[in-house]
Amino acid sequence: MKKRKKSNMEDFKDSESKSVSETVNGSHQFTIKGYSLAKGMGAGKCIQSDIFTVGGYDWAIYFYPDGKNPEDSAMYVSVFIALASEGTDVRALFELTLIDQSGKGKHKVHSHFDRALESGPYTLKYRGSMWGYKRFFRRTTLESSDYIKDDCLIMNCTVGVVRTRLEGPKLSSIPVPPSDMGQNLRALLESEVGCDIMFQVGDETFKAHKLILAARSPVFKAQFFGLVGDPNLDKIVVKDFEPSIFKAMLLFIYTDKLPDVQEIVDSTSMCTSTNMVQHLLAAADLYNLDRLKVLCEAKLCEELNADTVATTLALAEQHHCAQLKAICLKFAATPSNLGGVCSKYYRCKFQR
Template sequence: MSDTAEMVDEFKPEFEKEPSCSKSVNETVNGSHQFTIKGYSLAKGMGSGKCISSDIFTVGGYDWAIYFYPDGKNPEDSSMYVSVFIALASDGTDVRALFELTLLDQSGKGKHKVHSHFDRALESGPYTLKYKGSMWGYKRFFRRTSLETSDYIKNDCLIMNCTVGVVRTRLEGPKQYSVNVPHSSMGQGLKEILEAEVGCDIVFRVGDESFRAHKLILAARSPVFRAQFFGLVGDRNLDEVTVNDIDPTIFKAMLLFIYTDKLPEVHDVMDSSSSTGTSTNMIQHLLAAADLYNLDRLKVLCESKLCEELTAVSVATTLALAEQHQCAQLKAVCLKFAANPANLGVVTQSEGFRHLEQSCPALVCELLKTLASADEDSSMLPSRKRGGSSIFGLDIAAAGEAADDGGMAESSNPNMRRVRRRY
């Protein structure tokens, strides 16, 4: 082979490596705020350019505020329209965002007035707010005479929702290295030690059954066991404990949780001779045991399971249990479930409800209050960020605005320099 051929071979390009790749992802970080104006009629007469401001809310790392002008933004409109704007309330340069303004129909018919950029493409893309004080909105958001005779005002109250979507761009590249991490097997290992009774140093006598366990593991999981075995009045040499008022099946389930940190399956602890009956009944008793031994996670797991298994027949009993053991989340779910018109008839005819009337009449009163407020709550959309506010008389003299779609956007800085651009 000639020297020339060897040189050609030496400089052949290599294509062994995989081609690299990356991806630019453009997306919005969304957040909402509900703004309630109570005493709308008292806000009128403030004058053009005078506004009511919402509380500050944060979306995408920036602060925002809603400005409502009862007499309009422009003097030339002679207070014929109300104006609504969304303003950038924190320092920022060229913040790009999408907006949605919703005036809530309070008749319950759901005929809300919505101006949204989220469900349609904008010809010039998202709006750009240049600096703090830049605004977007509508000078002629609604004719005032039409608004005041509409279902958008009820009991002299007006409610609007504002959603802001801040545009973010991030770069994704391939992961260079990865290691598969197996799931933890600690719980399974401890369960096997419990079942094999390896190294056990304490015996529990529960009814007609006995359970062997490890004092250190029990003490690590339960403050009650820690005090019993290693507290100031505890007995480190204790090797046998008699447990009263707990069914053996429930105690076994509690031990399984202590060793595995999982809610045990019903078939692992119950058999045909078990006195705890149904799965729901077992979980109810297990919740009581968890409360007795300060096993907070087990208590919450039982609450969650009981929520899944709620029925119109069992909810009254579960409600009484939640009240007795201070399970606030479970209690709230039970009240809402029982107050549902579809369930209420069966609930009030159940044996658990009759017991509730006799043993805890205060809970029955709470149920009636929940029922009374259900209709009112269902007609109001919840706030997704924080409660609204109604601060009257704020005059934003240095704030700018952006006009309706297809029009002209106008923004201003605190020094009153105006920058105008056309879409």
């Protein structure tokens, strides 16, 4: 039998390692309102963005409305990205994008990423080192373009910090299955095995486990095991919620996930996803289920529109949801949404 000849790769593979270089990317959007008022500050004078962090280093955008150098001040605006934290020989790639505000998507892009194979990353030697363009854009062209709208200019900066790591061979790998705790606890709830408390909600009853409820909700813990609680309590009448909302809250307590509205209500129900989540947020606030409350806020943000913003705003105010309230106010104040919100308001007013 002929002995198989080794390939060139096999001849040299007694051991191995791998050097992996990659970028840690992050972006920052810098908006300059009142561009016309910024002009005339003089060459070398700049407007600085807020500090942002990418790859463990701080960065800032510097915009020079009259150019960085006196010789360019009458002709060009200058834009630079600077290393704003301590560091030596920080290697990075950059991209500066001037946003086209006409909606046509014709952004002006200066990208170092596209030239990485040709010239490699740029090295910033110390804090204050810069990368950018003295002649970023001719001023007269910029001021007559769609990059400025309502005296406002928007830039997006992407930084890719280069990181290199050494990988050795993995001796073994054992796959770890995903957690099934939520599935198991849900099965326990649905089987009613070991249940020691029953809730009467409208015409429906729900059985559960006091210890699990107490572990998840400070309100249930106080009700069952607090100083004035009753550990022998075996039935509670709940008057403030629809059965479907209480069922959804129980499912969250056992699974730690926001349940799907289709799981909770039957096909004949008029209850919408938004309506159910609004009521579920109120239940979460009552029982101090903080994670459920935030999940409901996030879901309501996703479904926010002219028809729901008013009720969602009122709910956010009532239950002290500061982030949700701010998003509702911002949505309603946006010019493109204002017409729909007002139309909905007057329609509701005249239908009463």
